[in-house]
Amino acid sequence: MVKELSNKIIYEDFKSKVILTDDETKILDMLILKYSIVKISDECNMSERNVSRIIKEIKRKYGNYKTIELAKLGVFTA
Numbered sequence: 001m002v003k004e005l006s007n008k009i010i011y012e013d014f015k016s017k018v019i020l021t022d023d024e025t026k027i028l029d030m031l032i033l034k035y036s037i038v039k040i041s042d043e044c045n046m047s048e049r050n051v052s053r054i055i056k057e058i059k060r061k062y063g064n065y066k067t068i069e070l071a072k073l074g075v076f077t078a
Contacts, residue, residue: 003047017065018061019030019063020058023044024052024054024061026044027044027051027054027058028058031055037051037052037055
C-alpha cells in the first residue's frame with residue numbers, strides 16, 4: 001500500500017513537471033495499467049514499433065527528470 005502511494009506520487013510529480021505529448025501520456029497511463037505493447041498498439045491504432053519509440057522517449061524524459069531532481073537535492077551535480 002505504501003509503495004503504491006509512493007509510486008503514484010512520483011508518477012503525478014513526473015507528469016506535472018515534464019512535458020508529455022498526448023500519445024506519451026496515453027501510453028504511460030496504459031503502461032501503469034500493465035498493458036502489453038501489442039495491446040497498446042491496438043488501442044492507439046499505432047504500430048508496435050511506434051509504441052516502442054514513444055516508450056523509449058518517455059524513458060529518456062524520465063531519466064532527465066530523475067537527474068534534475070537529484071541535482072536539486074544536492075545528490076548529483078551535472
